[in-house]
Amino acid sequence: MAAGMPDIQALMQGFSVETTPGSAAKVEHFGALLPAGTTVNVTQLPGTDLADTIAVAKRLRAEGMEPVPHIAARSLEGEDELARYLDGLVSEAAVTEVLVIGGGVDRPAGAFAETMDVLKSGRLEAAGIVKVGVAGHPEGSPDISESGLAAALKAKNDWARETGIECYIETQFCFDAGAILKWEKAIREAGNALPIHIGVPGLATLKTLLKFAQVSGIGPSMRVLTRQTRNIARLLTVQAPDRLLVGLADGIEADPDCLIRHLHFYPFGGLAKTVAWIDQVRADEFALNSKGGFETAPLAAAAAS
Ligand SMILES: NC(=O)C1=CN([C@@H]2O[C@H](COP(=O)(O)OP(=O)(O)OC[C@H]3O[C@@H](n4cnc5c(N)ncnc54)[C@H](O)[C@@H]3O)[C@@H](O)[C@H]2O)C=CC1
Ligand SMILES: Nc1nc(=O)c2c([nH]1)NC[C@@H]1CN(c3ccc(C(=O)N[C@@H](CCC(=O)O)C(=O)O)cc3)CN21
Numbered sequence: 001m002a003a004g005m006p007d008i009q010a011l012m013q014g015f016s017v018e019t020t021p022g023s024a025a026k027v028e029h030f031g032a033l034l035p036a037g038t039t040v041n042v043t044q045l046p047g048t049d050l051a052d053t054i055a056v057a058k059r060l061r062a063e064g065m066e067p068v069p070h071i072a073a074r075s076l077e078g079e080d081e082l083a084r085y086l087d088g089l090v091s092e093a094a095v096t097e098v099l100v101i102g103g104g105v106d107r108p109a110g111a112f113a114e115t116m117d118v119l120k121s122g123r124l125e126a127a128g129i130v131k132v133g134v135a136g137h138p139e140g141s142p143d144i145s146e147s148g149l150a151a152a153l154k155a156k157n158d159w160a161r162e163t164g165i166e167c168y169i170e171t172q173f174c175f176d177a178g179a180i181l182k183w184e185k186a187i188r189e190a191g192n193a194l195p196i197h198i199g200v201p202g203l204a205t206l207k208t209l210l211k212f213a214q215v216s217g218i219g220p221s222m223r224v225l226t227r228q229t230r231n232i233a234r235l236l237t238v239q240a241p242d243r244l245l246v247g248l249a250d251g252i253e254a255d256p257d258c259l260i261r262h263l264h265f266y267p268f269g270g271l272a273k274t275v276a277w278i279d280q281v282r283a284d285e286f287a288l289n290s291k292g293g294f295e296t297a298p299l300a301a302a303a304a305s
Pocket of ligand 1 (some may be wrong): 105133134152
């Protein structure tokens with residue numbers, strides 16, 4: 001790597017991806033797309049069946065991936081359901097790592113109102129879980145106050161320290177490297193010691209990104225997207241997160257204490273093209289451009305779908 005070049009490849013190492021039961025059904029074989037052992041998160045979205053998340057985790061394990069299912073605290077009925085869910089994940093898919101989130105339901109379905117309620121239950125340790133991700137919100141959350149987020153993050157740090165369980169933060173997706181770097185520094189100064197995986201949008205059309213940004217309540221950096229919709233033709237062009245990655249790599253390089261460790265890709269139904277693009281970057285098949293990002297070679301037609 002030449003001096004002054006952002007180290008995009010270092011940033012790409014150990015990347016993870018997210019899938020939903022619905023989008024996994026459209027993937028023929030995860031092992032044919034992703035390096036063996038890649039971490040694949042499986043969502044537990046409101047209104048979906050826990051059995052579907054377990055089934056996808058099982059399939060991921062069989063296809064050589066490391067399944068990391070979501071546990072959405074507010075969607076669970078209580079400790080019994082959590083115990084049954086964990087039992088299924090461990091016995092069917094040998095799961096040892098989970099991502100615990102509050103989850104998008106307005107009113108808790110049962111005894112768990114937030115992530116900490118699940119962590120404090122002791123059920124994760126009892127099930128043999130050794131690594132736990134929790135959510136991060138670089139741009140804040142439409143559902144949670146800033147003080148609520150700060151209190152939750154402190155409690156999660158305390159829990160990690162007290163239990164000795166390996167914990168990390170996985171963020172909401174965001175389009176603005178500056179906002180992410182500023183947030184990382186602010187939570188670090190407030191006492192955060194957990195390593196961070198940054199949520200990054202995969203390759204998708206502007207139209208798809210806008211749709212998901214809306215359903216996920218992504219705030220300020222929506223403007224980065226909506227600014228581009230003035231040119232209507234751009235709605236159907238595929239966007240890559242190249243500028244975001246350059247900005248992050250530069251920021252990490254400039255601050256040796258930065259806790260950003262990995263990227264987590266949200267492919268939004270475009271797993272094949274996202275992975276093809278990641279492969280090009282990992283193979284060093286890209287060149288920086290004058291727009292603060294980089295270009296890869298045009299993707300093969302098969303992966304462009
Ligand atoms: N991949 C995904 O699906 C991701 C989803 N998220 C979203 O982030 C939010 C939860 O964030 P966490 O940091 O896990 O919160 P948390 O579980 O640590 O809770 C923090 C505080 O916010 C409140 N809270 C949590 N979820 C809420 C909701 N949906 N509505 C109103 N209040 C809520 C809790 O009662 C608590 O006081 C959810 O809306 C979740 O869907 C965040 C990251 C990734
Ligand atoms: N606050 C919040 N709420 C969320 O629901 C949420 C976040 N944040 N952050 C990011 C994740 C990613 N999310 C999602 C939600 C839905 C699909 C989904 O419906 N996927 C379709 C296929 C994609 C397509 O439409 O082509 C599926 O069939 O599962 C994917 C990711 C929701 N997420």
